[in-house]
Amino acid sequence: MRLYLINPCNPLVSMVQVQESRWNRYRVWKPLSLLALAGLTPPEWEIRIVDENLGAPDYPSMARPDLVGITAFTSQANRAYEVAAHFRRVGVPVVMGGIHATMCLDEVMAHVDSVVTGEAEGIWTQVLEDARRGSLKSRYDGGLAEINDVPLARHDLLTTGYAFGAVQTTRGCPLSCNFCSVTAFNGAQYRQRPIPHVVQEFQSIRENRVLVVDDNLIGTRHDHIARAKDLFRAMAQAKLRKKWIAQATINFADDEELLALAARAGCSGVFIGFESPTPEGLRELGKKFNLLKARDFRASVRRIQRHQILVMGSFIIGLDADEPGIGRRIAEAASQYGVDSLNVLFLTPLPGTRLWDQMKSQNRIALDAFPDDWKYYTLTFPVARYKHLSREAIFEEMIACDQTFYCLPRILRRVWSSLWQRRKPLISLVSSLSYRSNIRVEREAYANFKRQRGTEYD
Secondary structure, X not given: OEEXXXXXXXXOOHHHOHHHOHHHHHHOOOOHHHHHHXXXXXXXXXXXXXXXXXXXXXXXXXXXXXXXXXXXXXXXXXXXXXXXXXXXXXXXXXXXXOHHHHHOHHHHHOOOOEEEEOOHHHOHXXXXXXXXXXXXXXXXXXXXXXXXHOOOOOXXXXXXXXXXXXXXXXXXXXXXXOOOOHXXXXXXXXXXXXXXXXXXXXXXXXXOEEEEOOOOOOOOOHHHXXXXXXXXXXXXXXXXXXXXXXXXXXXXXXXXXXXXXXXXXXXXXXXXXXXXXXXXXXXXXXXXXXXXXXXXXXHHHHHHHOOOOEEEEEEEEOOOOOOOOHHHHHHHHHHHHOOOEEEEEEOOOOOOOHHHHHHHHOOOEOOOOOOHHHHHOOOOOOOXXXXXXXXXXXXXXXXXXXXXXXXXXXXXXXXXXXXXXXXXXXXXXXXHHHXXXXXXXXXXXXXXXXXXXXXXXX
């Protein structure tokens, strides 16, 4: 039996097309969910994993599979349907899962033979057995997988083309921000994989740099932090000799022992969601955690950096609290906080989020010709109607933000600061140049977007 597991691309997102720029190799992540499902697949299945971000293959020239599995975020849905249509035309059954399939079940069911909602690990072997017997059901509900049963991912199936490996140590998030679908998909309970499993999987990754894909690596409670410390101790003891980056909330900075252990375990960088430079914006997003303790963000960032860990700050533009000038205001806030790199995204209502329900009820979802318009839901296009910013204005705010933060004098100051404090100046430089190189690409993408959408958007 032959199985293809496919991660479709989105041609609009040039930043994940490796051939567009050599820097983009550092911004492409492995489709870890497919590697995990491969780890659950019985040996009688011959598996091939296709990540279209490295280039879409010529499917007609490939050997005919017995089953195709596709995963997709919302922005990948259009391409997922195209791939599914090809295989269904030649009589190959297609099953689709992932967050979009879960949140837009009826739509997805019209394009594939079977849909898996929720986390697929608990139901995957049943899907394969039904497919082998020719009795594939139209729907399977995986719910929340038993975290102890999540298998070691098959990292051996994707061995080239990536600067980073990938691993997951926890699932779920208790914060439930209004723009995020993690709680709806993975639950509010913070679930932790057994530490020996995580260490073993780290050891199976060939890349020396690894992305920990957890939505919040360390959690929020004391017991979460204690587990993270135990994980870092085990990683350090195993002498993995790997550098890794992760996502966490700003409380990562609050525990010196945690920071020291993370550094010993190989942590070289952390993504932190600052989201908004204003208290009004944070309250609007439900990011109240950042408002606790009257936090000094600059001091928090410096505590992290003192452990030779780079800080990548993430912000969102397009909130109801955002007025003209917000682009430069975000850039100035990020510079004041002292972050090493800045990633800014448009406020995007994604299916399954409270933000989606809110904006839909207010008729503020501007791009709603589905499924075709899903391709714009990348977080890099403005798909909604924003309170104080027109489509043209929000484009200019984003460009102003990137140009301000990634101007050459500021890049050089950050690199010099990293050098002076012995904090990986080369990584800081590569990251900044990667973002700077995409400013021109962003302008071209925005121009194409405006030509394609015309005035109908407004």
